[in-house]
Amino acid sequence: MPGPLDGIRVLDLTSTLMGPYATQTLADMGAEVVKVEPPEGDIVRHIGPSRNAGMGPIFLNTNRGKQSLVLDLKKPDGLAAALRLAARSDVLVYNLRPHSMEKLGLGYEAVAKVNPRIVYAGVYGFGQDGPYAALPAYDDLMQGATGVAALNARIHGGTPGYVPLGLVDRIVGLAASGAISAALLHREKTGQGQRVDVPMFETMLPFVLGDHLGGLSYDPPLDQGGYARMLSPGRRPYRTRDGWICAMVYTDKHWRAFCAGLGMPDLVATDPRFADHGARIAHIDEILDMVSGIMAQRDTAEWMEFFIKADIPAMPVNEIAALFDDPHLRATGFFEDEDHPTEGRLRRPAIGPRWSGSPTGERRAAPRLGADGAAVLRDAGYTQDEIAQLAALGVTRLPESGD
Template sequence: MAGPLAGIRVLDLTTTLMGPYATQTLAEMGAEVVKVEPPEGDIVRRIGPARNPGMGPIFLNTNRGKRSLVLDLKNPEGREAALRLAARSDVLVYSLRPHSMERLGLGYETVAQVNPRLVYAGVYGYAQDGPYAARPAYDDLLQGATGVAALNARIGDGTPRYVPLGLVDRIVGLAASGAISAALLHREHTGMGQRVDVPMFETMLPFVLGDHMGGLAFDPPLDAGGYARMLSPGRRPYRTRDGWICAVVYTDKHWRSFCAGLGMADLVSIDKRFADHGARIAHINEILAMVSEIMAQRDTAEWMEFFEKADIPAMPVNDLADLLDDPHLRETGFFEMEEHPTEGRLRRAGIGPRWSASPAGERRPAPVLGADGAEVLREAGYEESEIRRLAELGATRLPGTGE
């Protein structure tokens, strides 16, 4: 095994997106992850185009590096199997509401009795000491609750809109992987396991408010909050003569270079709106409108050459398919091809972080439902007769057996 978390065993009781993304991140760092799925499988298996039922692209791209075991946790035998697996794991991650874990008999106090060194991590909607504690949560709800949808309303026609990504799920999933890694480091120093709670609402809020707290940071408030530059209607890709381009003329140096290249070198010194960064933010709508008019006068390729020479940040506007031919991604080998045992040839995204001393090794493809069940149960000490009995009782499901 390879990666900085090599040797760490993770019991993954999560479904949908946030929890699976967190545990895939751990798997990419070398952890051994067992994904426990209900008999019907993770609902995300059924999203998007697929060559075979239950193997959709969102599932394939959120569950790499894992082995799949089917357990019905409402079945006493399934619950017992989960406890036996927890006893030999370093981390347990769940995405049910905490009271649901208690109802299943898998609450922290119960699980800690079989493994006091376990890092027991919950990723769910809201902190448990407030009135929202029992509420269900999805990405859309949290984009609304944390102000993301309302911020989109400010820059559009006044209608709140969601970002077209599982934004909260993935941000909170990354935060969870970091919190779990920190808890593992604490255990390394102390020998103690612990409960780790990662609520979506409270974890996402600092992410949003870091940019947009604005005058609300002061008591009494100095304004209604919001970062003017990010909320400007002109903060969007610029239309060129033949397409679109992203450019950020931001620092004093950028503006001097931009104006000089356009033959307007004196603008920065003459026009007080360009005097410094604070002045530009105060007049951001006017400035971005001016830049938009200028950008429409040249082709995208001309602007890319201009910005590269001026050392001003710029990138083209890529559609999803464009990414597959991006020259930088080709050179770095970001997209990898894999031969999946049931799905054939697949394209997968690479891992962003790199570790010089403990690089991630070959990644296991996303599993077929229950594909590794018998193997995982044997490792937990189950005999073949016990595994067959679990299947007969409906506590597990073994592929290819009809059970």
């Protein structure tokens, strides 16, 4: 089956992580995505171990489902080709700063002139009506600007730290795919295309502030912000006798079951620190310290059996490599084998969401640089001689023997 976005054409002018993750999400939902790359290719192609140059694992897992076309957009013929592709696309996605798109000749007005129905989506650093508008942005910078690094400082001895993920890139990428889908629905109802702006700073902040705005939600403030449970030094995996485990003894029901199973059935009723959720949050540091001491007394498997029986949320701490042997992921077929045409046998994760009426089918492998250029240009109306001329001028790159 083709997926819920079958028939939607996306012109992908993004690179690195945030934009490509957004467009891969659209491809996973069935959209036809043409990834336009500069002659040197997306920089992410060269991150991590690879069997062939330019086909690293982060690229493979952020660009599946796409076709690759090389275009030098700084050359007039490259710009003309991009506009010809935009004229036949439903969506254009970019992650340059908007003024850079204007300089290239690919600003919204220029693109809407050739295709008024297009959804023109930008994912970039900052809203364009503030003093940060022209600043560059990357995930690390956004983790600092949105308070994530400072929150880590509260639990790591005062030293700010980054979450070891492209956290902001992927969250904003998902938000962008949702915003684009909403704009497509609007066009379906009204026939109107539009510009969609998804700035990293303003899009990420609600994710952070939803948990940590706290007493700063009020005027005057009731505190200096921060969610005490999440900022407790004790909020970490618990050490067991033979490893580590994550457990959430959270609700009143959980605490009654936990204490009863440990032979302390009266603790919740008699100790005011455990009286209700608010009281437990007020004493979270000492409560988590107490639980840590208890958890060290049994093996991980014993605790898992205990928590499952008590219906208390718990999971073991998995190393990345151990996920391939996870019994649940094996049963659901989460990891899929892929025979890539140039990279050999690969393992890739499945798509998380599922659609009962429009399930996704076979997914295109992540492309070699320029692998689909000739086919994409032919579909846009270029003749074989014109394509050869573009290649000779360095506007595009055609696959070489062995690519």
